Amino acid sequence: MTIRNPGTPVSKIDRTPASTPGGSKSREEKIVVTVRLRPLNKREQSAKDQVAWECIDEHTIVYKPLSQERVAQPSSFTFDKVFSPASYTENVYEDGVKNVALSALMGINATIFAYGQTSSGKTYTMRGITEKAVYDIYKHIVNTPERDFRIRISGLEIYNENVKDLLNSDSGRNLKLLDDPEKGTVVEKLVEETANDDQHLKSLIRICEAQRQVGETALNDTSSRSHQIIRLTIESTLRENSDCVRSYVASLNFVDLAGSERASQTNSDGVRLREGCHINLSLMTLTTVIRKLSVGKRSGHIPYRDSKLTRILQHSLGGNARTAIICTLSPASSHVEQSRNTLFFATRAKEVTNNAQVNMVISDKQLIKHLQKEVARLEAARTPDPLSEKDYKIQQMEKEIEELRIQRDLAQSQVDELRQKLQEPQVLQLTESRSPNVKKCLSFSGALSPNLMGKEPGYPEKTKNTMARQAMRQSSTAPFTLMHEIKKLEHLQEQLGEEANRALEVLQKEVACHRQGNQDAAETIAKLQAEIRDMCAVRPAPKEVEVESVVSVNKSISANLKDEITRLHSQGSNIAELEEQLENVQKSIDKLVMSLPSNADQQCNAETSLKTKNHSKKKKLLPLASSNTANRQNFIRSPCSPLSSTRQVFDSETENRAPECEDNCSNETPLVSGKDAPLKSEDGGDVSSKEGTPYRRTSSVNMKKMQKMFQNAAEENVRSIRQYVTELKERVAKLQYQKQLLVCQVLELEANEAAGYDLENDENMPEIQEESPISWTVTFREQRQQIIELWDVCFVSIIHRTQFYLLFKGDPSDQIYLEVELRRLNWLQQHLAEIGNATPAHTGDEPTISISSSLKALKREREFLAKRLSARLSEEEREALYIKWEVPLEGKQRRIQFINKLWTNPHDSNNVQESADIVANLVGLRQSGNLSKEMFELNFVPPSDKRPWIMGWSNPISNLLNL
Numbered sequence: 001m002t003i004r005n006p007g008t009p010v011s012k013i014d015r016t017p018a019s020t021p022g023g024s025k026s027r028e029e030k031i032v033v034t035v036r037l038r039p040l041n042k043r044e045q046s047a048k049d050q051v052a053w054e055c056i057d058e059h060t061i062v063y064k065p066l067s068q069e070r071v072a073q074p075s076s077f078t079f080d081k082v083f084s085p086a087s088y089t090e091n092v093y094e095d096g097v098k099n100v101a102l103s104a105l106m107g108i109n110a111t112i113f114a115y116g117q118t119s120s121g122k123t124y125t126m127r128g129i130t131e132k133a134v135y136d137i138y139k140h141i142v143n144t145p146e147r148d149f150r151i152r153i154s155g156l157e158i159y160n161e162n163v164k165d166l167l168n169s170d171s172g173r174n175l176k177l178l179d180d181p182e183k184g185t186v187v188e189k190l191v192e193e194t195a196n197d198d199q200h201l202k203s204l205i206r207i208c209e210a211q212r213q214v215g216e217t218a219l220n221d222t223s224s225r226s227h228q229i230i231r232l233t234i235e236s237t238l239r240e241n242s243d244c245v246r247s248y249v250a251s252l253n254f255v256d257l258a259g260s261e262r263a264s265q266t267n268s269d270g271v272r273l274r275e276g277c278h279i280n281l282s283l284m285t286l287t288t289v290i291r292k293l294s295v296g297k298r299s300g301h302i303p304y305r306d307s308k309l310t311r312i313l314q315h316s317l318g319g320n321a322r323t324a325i326i327c328t329l330s331p332a333s334s335h336v337e338q339s340r341n342t343l344f345f346a347t348r349a350k351e352v353t354n355n356a357q358v359n360m361v362i363s364d365k366q367l368i369k370h371l372q373k374e375v376a377r378l379e380a381a382r383t384p385d386p387l388s389e390k391d392y393k394i395q396q397m398e399k400e401i402e403e404l405r406i407q408r409d410l411a412q413s414q415v416d417e418l419r420q421k422l423q424e425p426q427v428l429q430l431t432e433s434r435s436p437n438v439k440k441c442l443s444f445s446g447a448l449s450p451n452l453m454g455k456e457p458g459y460p461e462k463t464k465n466t467m468a469r470q471a472m473r474q475s476s477t478a479p480f481t482l483m484h485e486i487k488k489l490e491h492l493q494e495q496l497g498e499e500a501n502r503a504l505e506v507l508q509k510e511v512a513c514h515r516q517g518n519q520d521a522a523e524t525i526a527k528l529q530a531e532i533r534d535m536c537a538v539r540p541a542p543k544e545v546e547v548e549s550v551v552s553v554n555k556s557i558s559a560n561l562k563d564e565i566t567r568l569h570s571q572g573s574n575i576a577e578l579e580e581q582l583e584n585v586q587k588s589i590d591k592l593v594m595s596l597p598s599n600a601d602q603q604c605n606a607e608t609s610l611k612t613k614n615h616s617k618k619k620k621l622l623p624l625a626s627s628n629t630a631n632r633q634n635f636i637r638s639p640c641s642p643l644s645s646t647r648q649v650f651d652s653e654t655e656n657r658a659p660e661c662e663d664n665c666s667n668e669t670p671l672v673s674g675k676d677a678p679l680k681s682e683d684g685g686d687v688s689s690k691e692g693t694p695y696r697r698t699s700s701v702n703m704k705k706m707q708k709m710f711q712n713a714a715e716e717n718v719r720s721i722r723q724y725v726t727e728l729k730e731r732v733a734k735l736q737y738q739k740q741l742l743v744c745q746v747l748e749l750e751a752n753e754a755a756g757y758d759l760e761n762d763e764n765m766p767e768i769q770e771e772s773p774i775s776w777t778v779t780f781r782e783q784r785q786q787i788i789e790l791w792d793v794c795f796v797s798i799i800h801r802t803q804f805y806l807l808f809k810g811d812p813s814d815q816i817y818l819e820v821e822l823r824r825l826n827w828l829q830q831h832l833a834e835i836g837n838a839t840p841a842h843t844g845d846e847p848t849i850s851i852s853s854s855l856k857a858l859k860r861e862r863e864f865l866a867k868r869l870s871a872r873l874s875e876e877e878r879e880a881l882y883i884k885w886e887v888p889l890e891g892k893q894r895r896i897q898f899i900n901k902l903w904t905n906p907h908d909s910n911n912v913q914e915s916a917d918i919v920a921n922l923v924g925l926r927q928s929g930n931l932s933k934e935m936f937e938l939n940f941v942p943p944s945d946k947r948p949w950i951m952g953w954s955n956p957i958s959n960l961l962n963l
């Protein structure tokens with residue numbers, strides 16, 4: 001019976017595991033050679049053969065010659081073991097080949113030969129040995145549970161030098177031998193079966209035996225006519241719970257050779273003779289190989305390839321294997337020569353040295369498993385436990401959150417402290433003594449504190465909660481950014497608070513000081529003005545009729561003026577001191593402004609800022625350049641500043657709005673009132689309004705918003721303070737101007753007195769240098785035209801132009817106003833000529849303006865007026881104006897086109913008059929009380945009218961203190 005398993009050829013298996021000869025030290029070992037002497041068989045006994053051989057001990061077999069025989073050949077042979085006829089196969093196995101056979105279980109190739117004359121008992125012995133080995137192998141497997149064994153079996157025979165697969169008879173009679181670089185010679189397509197267990201293996205072995213060529217000879221009824229090789233491949237691996245990845249793999253060959261024979265003895269002919277020839281030929285090659293190997297591997301060529309037997313068994317002959325040869329002998333005297341040849345062969349064989357090694361293999365599958373395990377182990381060792389790492393991160397985050405909470409609380413306390421500082425000392429003081437507007441601004445400067453923290457009535461707990469949530473959100477989302485922002489904000493708050501306190505303290509002192517001095521000066525000037533008006537009123541009288549009275553009056557005036565001049569001189573130092581003090585205030589304010597953080601609004605002034613940098617590197621760029629610009633304009637344009645006018649508009653008409661700045665630079669516009677700033681600054685309200693969508697903005701955005709709010713509030717404060725200081729300076733300047741005018745008049749009087757004019761008696765006394773009404777009218781027209789032209793070249797506010805133009809119509813009392821306006825415009829013209837388009841910047845402590853800044857302000861003013869056009873005029877009225885002013889009705893932006901035509905031709909009186917009328921209508925200047933000379937009053941007494949649009953030179957103070 002043939003077992004077929006074409007899918008698992010031996011050649012494939014042979015190539016599968018890679019032997020690792022270097023896996024352990026090779027061990028040189030002689031081939032174990034044992035001799036088994038069988039009993040005389042029935043045929044020998046029948047032939048009365050004598051026993052010629054005797055095992056005298058376990059290792060020695062001796063020839064027992066017949067009594068008269070002289071033996072020239074050696075008669076004693078020593079081997080590893082000799083077994084007498086009484087020995088059992090079990091003894092042969094146990095004492096002769098067991099160790100070698102079971103070496104295969106440890107990865108060492110092993111080969112058990114049975115060599116001997118035909119009918120000497122080779123097959124008989126090898127069957128028993130194979131059986132015992134299989135038994136022991138499975139016994140070992142059972143006793144070695146830690147390892148996983150796999151046993152495969154293949155069987156072949158070499159019959160007449162043809163290789164035949166004993167487990168696959170259909171494979172043909174002559175399988176090819178292939179040379180494998182690792183395994184050596186392998187049999188192509190040789191079937192290899194995996195034994196499921198010992199019984200299975202035994203059955204397979206039996207199949208092989210059954211397939212072997214057997215023939216009857218004279219010496220053996222069942223003579224084996226071929227060399228049989230049964231190969232067990234034993235592979236063992238430690239089980240998966242072990243880290244060991246190496247497997248043992250070894251071949252255990254059971255080789256039952258065909259028996260050497262003599263044709264004369266076997267009486268063979270024909271087939272048997274031919275078989276005998278092949279058998280003897282292969283055995284002779286085996287003998288040659290053994291002989292050569294016995295004398296040393298370096299003895300030259302080993303003719304393994306001379307026979308298929310030696311070729312297949314090459315590793316077992318002097319190679320990587322443990323080999324045991326059982327030489328079987330017939331004890332019969334009739335076979336003495338054959339037996340002696342066997343012993344000679346055995347003697348040579350025992351001199352052959354093998355280099356047996358433990359064959360360890362690492363299969364790809366095992367290697368992958370091992371590497372996977374190793375990688376997992378290394379990763380586990382390298383990577384911390386994810387859970388513990390997460391816990392660690394959570395702990396770190398909790399620490400950071402706690403630190404941020406502390407920072408937040410600290411910042412909160414500082415904000416509260418700052419708020420108290422800003423509120424209590426200054427606001428209360430200013431409130432009780434001055435303007436609610438100031439209070440509003442100052443309280444708003446603490447917008448971070450009261451408003452944002454929801455302590456203002458308009459910002460209840462809702463806002464406070466929003467801020468708290470924002471702070472918490474900042475803590476959790478951007479801790480480092482928040483810490484940075486908080487620290488930055490704290491620093492700014494501290495700096496701003498200190499500067500604000502310092503500036504406001506100085507301001508309080510200056511206000512108090514100025515008020516004291518101002519009261520005196522104002523009273524004096526008021527007195528003088530009354531006297532001047534009296535003089536003016538008297539002057540038109542007929543000279544001859546009223547000269548006495550005039551002289552009398554002039555005398556008294558002279559006396560009074562002298563007194564007043566003396567007083568003014570005495571006040572000169574006070575004025576100088578006041579100016580100096582105001583300079584200090586201005587410096588403080590500048591410092592305060594410089595301490596403020598810049599914000600996005602600065603982009604509006606990017607061009608300005610760049611120029612400022614270029615012009616004054618030492619000077620820090622003022623973030624409030626816009627407000628500075630406005631104040632500079634106020635300074636230059638006062639007393640008829642457009643700021644005043646628009647403030648009037650704002651407060652008088654609720655529908656009025658500040659012109660929307662194209663670039664969101666509402667701070668820059670001079671039309672923004674002090675009231676409007678808080679509206680803008682009530683960005684805090686914006687925060688509150690965002691409560692419905694909490695956490696949508698990033699912390700940085702919130703912080704920027706807070707900064708912006710704070711800055712806006714601070715800007716408003718600074719704007720108010722700067723405005724106040726500017727107005728103070730203006731008032732001082734006007735006071736000096738007034739003083740100079742009065743001094744000039746007094747000097748003229750003194751000169752006249754020195755010239756001997758008797759004002760009371762001298763009829764030739766020249767007339768007081770009073771212009772006649774006609775000359776004044778001429779002078780007025782000339783001066784007004786000068787002023788109109790200067791307004792145009794200096795790009796002065798058209799609202800201011802309108803106010804001035806409509807107020808001063810040529811009344812003699814207007815003289816001083818026109819002179820002051822001319823003086824200011826001349827200065828401005830000269831200044832603009834000098835500075836040109838340069839960036840407005842502080843030159844020293846004086847604010848300056850440029851043509852560009854003036855144009856920008858004028859542009860915003862026109863835009864504002866364009867919006868007012870729709871509010872104040874009907875569509876028919878507007879179209880009528882468009883037609884009159886040649887604005888295309890079908891054109892776009894007709895309003896701004898129309899407004900741009902106003903106040904554009906100083907030489908056209910009609911253009912000037914109509915422009916003034918239209919602007920006055922748009923801003924409501926003609927309404928009752930909205931246009932008064934008090935706006936340009938030279939009276940320093942605070943106006944009784946508390947309306948904010950009453951803008952005289954003293955108006956900023958009224959705005960600041962009385963609103």
Ligand SMILES: Nc1ncnc2c1ncn2[C@@H]1O[C@H](COP(=O)(O)OP(=O)(O)OP(=O)(O)O)[C@@H](O)[C@H]1O
Pocket residue numbers: 037038039041116117118119120121122123124125220222223224225257258259260328
């Ligand atoms: N030790 C022994 N004890 C008893 N009987 C034996 C022993 N050895 C061999 N025989 C018997 O001798 C006969 C021949 O044995 P075997 O076939 O094993 O010889 P062989 O060497 O294989 O011959 P061949 O080379 O022709 O195949 C068999 O009948 C066998 O039973």
